Amino acid sequence: GTQEGGSKTTTTEKTETTETTEDTAETNDATSSDLYDLAKYKSTKDKKDWTIAVVTKDNTANWFKRMEVGVNEFGEETGINVIQKGPANADAASQVQVIDDMINQGVDALCVVPIDPGAIEASLKNAMEKGIVVITHEASNQVNTLFDTEAFTAKDFGAALMDSLAKDMGEAGKYAMMVAYTTSTTHMEYANAEYEHQKEAYPNMELVNDGAIPTCESEESIDTAYERAKEVLKANPDIKGFTGVASTDCPGIAKAVEELGLDVKVVGVGTPNEFKPYVESGTISTVKLWDPKDSGYVMCKVASMILAGEEVGEGTDLGLDGYNSVAMVQGDNRCLIGQADITLTKENINDYDF
Amino acid sequence: MGNILAVKGIKKSFGGVHALKGVDLTIKEGETHCLAGENGCGKSTIIKVISGFYQPDEGTIEINEKGYPVMTPSEAINAGVQVIYQDFSIFPNLTVIENLAFNQILANKKKLVNKKEFRRIAEEAVKKINFDVDLDALVETLPVADKQLIAISRALLDNAKLIIMDEPTTALTKKEVKRLFEIITDLKKNGVTILFVSHKLDEVFEISDSITILRNGENVITCPTSEMTEEKFTYYMTGRHFDTNQNKADMEKNIGETIMSVKGLSAPGFENVNFELHKGEILGVTGQLGSGRTELSLALFGLLKPTAGTITMEGKEVKIPNVSAAEKLGIALVPEDRLTEGLFLPQSIIKNITVSKMDELTSKAGILSNKKVVEESAKWVKDIGVATKNHEFPVQTLSGGNQQKVVLGRWLATNPKVLILNGPTVGVDIGAKYDIHSLLRKLASEGMAIIIVSDDIAEVIATCDRAIVMQGGRVTGQLDGSELSNDSLTSATN
């Protein structure tokens, strides 16, 4: 269609290569090396005609509702057309469908929070080949993305979680880990990072079950988190710390700890409002998080800067606190890392409302 | 005395089958009225209309001179009508007590369960017929005869004014039948009216005061029993004068060498059965419901695993582990219950006929030739005279007799050496019944060996050269051609 042509005048050769993908593998390789050339993504369209699509894991979750606030804020501020879409089911296959549909609708930029980065590589590559700006979040190992924006890296985040836990439990004793599913990629990354960091920095601490990661799964359910936590605590009553990286984990763990009447420090990831009661009662000692509103805003911001042909890289100011001078790390991808981690404790949790 | 029941002009059809074409039935209070007719003439259907289970297409029902524009099962029960259904109508998953007590409790519109009352009703019910059964047993674990006795005792309620018995003796031994008749006499003394459905001559004459005979969904005659003779009875039922011997004499006797011989065969349901079957011979196997005849036919067809004994086909001892093995040996079975065992009701006539021949109609490449399938089915539809307009129609649109012909055609298509038929004419109208009997005799005269499993004594007499009688899982009698008569068979089976 005309719209498509208009939006991608700079990348016409590329669009042609995709049309003839059957050629050979080498052609693909040749083009894909250019895929990361930001200049090619500069849009000739008027800013008002850009569409930036944010694809989340699950639009019903509070976390992503909060993200939508940031996304909409960005839209209102800049007048750029932004949409946030989630899959009909929180599973990777459905997310791939949404991404593919967005690509076909000719959006100019795609900002994705992947359920499973591995599952969407091919779709994102396809998007980039079509000249669509691709930005990801919570996917430090995503290959087919121009920038992955993070409040910080999974490794740092895991380490920070471990630091908090270690501090709270006095750097010694047994601890356990919960993730949503063993198949949840980012959760497993955090969990692994925590463990690595503990082995390096806190030799007196010990992960239960001889370091099996994770100790248990919450299956994205607070009630299951509670049940499993109780089981773990019963099997290991000498546990001193517990971490949970899904937002469902810590409330469940904390409830179990309170009910069992144990002195276990709970540290994990989640949203302030949900954790407030347990933080106030002292069961959850530290909550680590970043503000999804900012992440949403930042993804859109980076996308719009690329569309506008502006430079993005080490030290770029993305216009929000914590992202005023991002660091760029080159790993599996180019990762823009802010200093936007939030550490919530009893003292400051009331400053946040989401 | 007045009429306890008067139904007039009842019409009822199922899809295309006109089961009742305007039936009248009037029963006087206190009498024992017999409703007779061949299989499939509509006896059970008229009963279900009276009991409110079916809504008639046309016609009126009066009980005790009160009209019921729309009859429902509970209204009928409240009006004092109790039915012993032919299929027993029991709850296999529940205990004997509940099976016995439900009707009365529901009729009394009780909402709550009082276990003591349940037990009392049940005890009373079984006491009436001296029926010895574990009241707490689940009905599905009981033998067939007990199920029938449950159905009978359940109907003998205190408030019952009209008890309808639809072939209540099919699974009973002679002793039990005798007991049932005593009960009926007692009930009669107490002013209860009985509608007794049967096509067994001796039973009808022994118990009834008057008789109504149906044929093909129509009234033929109603008269006092005293005015009826056996000969007339048979004639009214079948519409023709029966000369059984003539039928058999007509055909060319052509009994050849032994094709199948069964020695000491036992399986769950029967024990130590021995017989020989010859080419061109029709062997009858008769006995009551639950006597083991069905199981015997299943064992010969690979559907029931024998626990002892041997089967020899054409001189070679054979094992029949499954149906296709039976098929390879040239054994075919037309099963007892054509609706659940014989037919794929919603599928086309073509599919139903050609199912056993699919292998032969398939090309080397594995493709089923549509043309051959249609031709094959058309051939059999024509040969055995299935009345239908379109072979693509689902088989459920056919009448009972034509449905049975479809099953028969399916197995004749495999050109079997031994053809076993279990209840070949149950629910089949007279015309079709006659056709089927002639066809069987023709097949036998061409050398096919046939086993007919049937409790229809007239059928056994009309078609079989020899018969074995089973009771309680054992062969209790053997009757050869000359000995085959109504009396001899009737006394042997009871």
Place this chain on the structure above:
Amino acid sequence: MMAKIKKIDANILRLIMILIVFLIIACVTQPTNFMKADNFRSMAKQMTEYGLMALGVGVCMISGGIDLSCVYIANLSGITAGLMMQSMSTTSSGSGYILLSVLVAILVGAACGIFNGFLISYLRIPAMLATLGSYQLFMGISIVISNGSTVSGIPEGYTMWGTTLLAGIPFAFVVFLICIILLSLIMSKTRFGQKVYLVGTNAKAAKFAGIKNNSVLIRSYMISGILSAIAGLLSLARINSAKADFGSSYTMQTILIVVLGGVNPDGGFGSIPGIAIAVVILQLLSSYLNMFPNISNYYRDLIWGVALIAVLILNFVTNKRKQARLAKAS
């Protein structure tokens, strides 16, 4: 002849009509975004995977059962192939090892299907429960062999099939079409297909007619397993990875598709082309809904549920009329 076509295709005609009406609506409301080759290409790829599984579920449902495990058979097969390719790509050259991995994956799918069939036929476990149990089992095995993580690092020599176009049509969709055609032939033109219908109509009568029910059931579930394995392989190529819980929402979706496609949930009736058209309708619908930023994707469930029940009722009413007509005719 005319009457015959009419009779066989009544349901399919109805589905095609729905499809056309839908396309017209889409054309009018979203002319630029929806109606373009790229969109159709990506829809074609997406529908292939659950479409193949729906075909398998369809066969099982026609045989009188159901298969809830196909998604996890697909994942297990995909993971098996992925792990084999991963480990052999460093040591092997050429594409022989890819072919071997594909074959092994299909065998895994077939084995899973046979396992289901065995549970259902010989052990007489109701299909719903048997495949419920086996889905946990297959998923569990996938988690164990993949450690729960994404299996990636699939060699280019394999993943290129995910982007290959044949005459402008995605390779995966061509595979889907071939499977539809083959399965349609199997179900309508072979002995086996006829037996599946008959067993599904009345298993007892089938036994009395000499059909080996157990073998028919095992083969039906094996077909479902193989189709699922192909789906798993195609998704491995499309997304360059495989994972134990990929596509978990497809299970219910496939059942809805199959019923919408005209398969009788009690068994015995239904056609493969009907299922295929239902797959297309679902895909169009969900892609279409994605065109509207303000319509939550969860509305799809609503529309889908309403459609399912409406179609059931519609079929009920038309069947009743048809029977009345037949009764009159006979």
Place this chain on the structure above:
Amino acid sequence: MKKLKNLTKQSEFYVFIIIVVLSIIIQARSGLFFANNNIVDTVRSMIVPSIYALCALLSFVSTGPDVSFPLIAALSTYLALITTNALGMGESMVIVFVFAIVYGSIMGALNGIIIVKYKFPSLIVTLGTSSIFSGILLGAFEAERMDLPAGLQRMGKASLLSVKNAETGLGSTLPMTFLILVALYVITYLVLNYTMVGRGVYAVGGDEVSAERAGFNVKKIRFGVFTANGAIAAIGGVCYAVMSMRYLPTEYAGGEMIVIAAIVLGGTRMAGGVGTLKGCILGTLLLTMVSNSLILIGISVYWQKVFIGAIIIIGTAVSALQSYGASRVKSKVKEAA
């Protein structure tokens, strides 16, 4: 003696044996199973599944599978919460339950109408309505996690019983919802066993035609069962919210299959007519015990699904083969009279 023989005929008996054996194994491996706190924990975990098990039992016994109860639970709880919030009646927990029951019954009645009127398979109908309810909940209402009104919060915090393990010092509390479970089971038990409607549920499932002839109103009974299922599901839904201390819209879906597996393990016959509350409890206990003890006995997280799948398959195979065997028990060959 006869009692014992009868006992061995019931599948409940075999489930009970499996439970005993498993609990001994768990006790031996972890030393924790029979601790008072573990027992209370297990009971707590069983509360919501056992409530759902009632829905599954009633529908299987009378008609066929019902898979819509998790979404009826989710949607009716949500609607009850927003109505009470809107009316400002959050102080009373009873009102929330009443609203939920009303909403749940309406949804159940919808299932009932379609199933009774058209005689469609209940599996497909409830699958369809599930999909509709999910669309309404997450699409139309965009339901999200919610805090509970004050009344329910109080209920969630209150506890019926607290135990403390003298040895380990670990405590456990039994929530108030346990009372609801007990009440539901008592009511269901009384209705099923001491009312004609309850016996009708079994009669209809045993033989529909016989039931109609005996004078049961088959349609009303089936309709009633599905309506009641809606109400029970709604109660389960609110209980779940109370026990998690908040309303979690996405945590409901997907629970149906395990519940169905549990009741079939407990001896409920998929073909209808057979199933007991005892079996429901035992089946649910077995699956809860298994899934709540895998960590205790040290099975790796990665192997848990394999174990659960295997238990379902083995358990259902045993009960399927046993009931097949029972149906093959032919009348014994009688001595010729």
